[in-house]
Amino acid sequence: MSVIAILRRWIEVLAATLIGARDAWRATRSLKVAFEEGRFTIRRAGPDGASVLAAVLPGAQVSAEVARVARGGLVVLELPADKVVTRRINVPSQAQAFLTGIVRNQIERLSPWQSDQAIFGFDTKVNHEDASVLDVRILITSRTVVDGARGEVTAIGLPPDRVVARERDEPNTSEPVLMWSRLADPSRDETQRMCWLIGVAIGICVVLSSSLSLWSIASASAIGEESENVAARLRVLQRQIQASPTAASTTSLGLGERAWIAKETSPSAVIVLEALSRALPDSAYLSELHVENATLRIIGLTSDAPSLIAPLEGSGHLADVHFFAPTTRGPDGTRFRFYIEAKINPQPEIVGPQPW
Numbered sequence: 001m002s003v004i005a006i007l008r009r010w011i012e013v014l015a016a017t018l019i020g021a022r023d024a025w026r027a028t029r030s031l032k033v034a035f036e037e038g039r040f041t042i043r044r045a046g047p048d049g050a051s052v053l054a055a056v057l058p059g060a061q062v063s064a065e066v067a068r069v070a071r072g073g074l075v076v077l078e079l080p081a082d083k084v085v086t087r088r089i090n091v092p093s094q095a096q097a098f099l100t101g102i103v104r105n106q107i108e109r110l111s112p113w114q115s116d117q118a119i120f121g122f123d124t125k126v127n128h129e130d131a132s133v134l135d136v137r138i139l140i141t142s143r144t145v146v147d148g149a150r151g152e153v154t155a156i157g158l159p160p161d162r163v164v165a166r167e168r169d170e171p172n173t174s175e176p177v178l179m180w181s182r183l184a185d186p187s188r189d190e191t192q193r194m195c196w197l198i199g200v201a202i203g204i205c206v207v208l209s210s211s212l213s214l215w216s217i218a219s220a221s222a223i224g225e226e227s228e229n230v231a232a233r234l235r236v237l238q239r240q241i242q243a244s245p246t247a248a249s250t251t252s253l254g255l256g257e258r259a260w261i262a263k264e265t266s267p268s269a270v271i272v273l274e275a276l277s278r279a280l281p282d283s284a285y286l287s288e289l290h291v292e293n294a295t296l297r298i299i300g301l302t303s304d305a306p307s308l309i310a311p312l313e314g315s316g317h318l319a320d321v322h323f324f325a326p327t328t329r330g331p332d333g334t335r336f337r338f339y340i341e342a343k344i345n346p347q348p349e350i351v352g353p354q355p356w
Contacts, residue, residue: 015194029073077160121177275317305338
């Protein structure tokens with residue numbers, strides 16, 4: 001079986017379940033219609049019994065109030081007792097689960113009408129003499145009677161949902177027997193309409209879920225891209241601030257003033273060499289020295305590389321002194337090659353006359 005066939009069958013079962021649930025909910029507020037004394041008597045069921053709501057002649061229309069009550073409840077049509085025949089059979093109590101099939105198989109024998117033209121309902125009770133036997137009472141009428149009664153009640157504005165019947169000598173206080181139900185024989189149009197509504201609801205849910213998923217993916221992508229852009233701009237600003245800490249404050253100055261400030265704040269190789277010569281011990285010597293903007297890198301040999309960090313930081317001209325590569329043993333085996341990187345502190349402001 002294909003997926004489409006399975007889905008169609010599932011929707012049909014769901015539609016039948018919803019129709020049944022709706023009728024069960026409407027049954028709590030039912031209207032009973034009976035043909036009495038040449039007119040239709042409409043009663044509303046309540047906790048204190050049935051109360052007469054209206055009486056309508058055949059061919060007339062019920063009032064708007066009665067129609068409104070009928071739309072919110074279940075319309076039950078009771079057939080006249082003279083339109084129904086009664087038959088009784090006995091079956092073992094073990095056959096109760098198969099009672100519907102048993103009665104249907106015997107309708108041809110019990111009914112005065114052909115089996116395809118007969119509509120029946122039944123109820124059971126335990127035989128008072130033998131508890132292992134069920135007394136089955138079967139009420140039978142013709143399809144023509146049921147269809148005609150339904151048409152007459154529909155004509156007054158109350159399409160029936162159920163058709164029930166009582167035995168002629170049965171008191172009105174007992175429960176009637178169900179003969180026909182819209183739930184058991186739903187119209188094809190009603191079933192198709194319910195299936196269509198379920199299909200539309202499923203389609204709307206799928207579209208909404210897909211739209212929400214796509215929106216979430218697009219939003220996450222946009223947020224990620226924006227975060228990357230912000231992070232890139234922050235890195236650019238940090239590099240600009242580190243490279244030129246006084247750039248923002250000197251943009252409004254003249255050319256000569258900006259040149260003098262750049263001279264004051266840029267690192268001086270002479271001062272750096274002087275600071276290194278004072279900080280490094282006699283046991284250490286440099287083989288390479290690089291000054292890039294405010295970054296100093298030195299490479300050399302010494303007998304104790306870790307002891308170089310503290311003197312360099314204490315020189316007052318260097319900060320953030322650290323090894324940027326592992327220390328290795330030199331060719332002679334007694335010295336170690338070190339790789340040190342540091343930030344050059346800005347020069348103190350020069351006080352004195354300026355050349356402009």
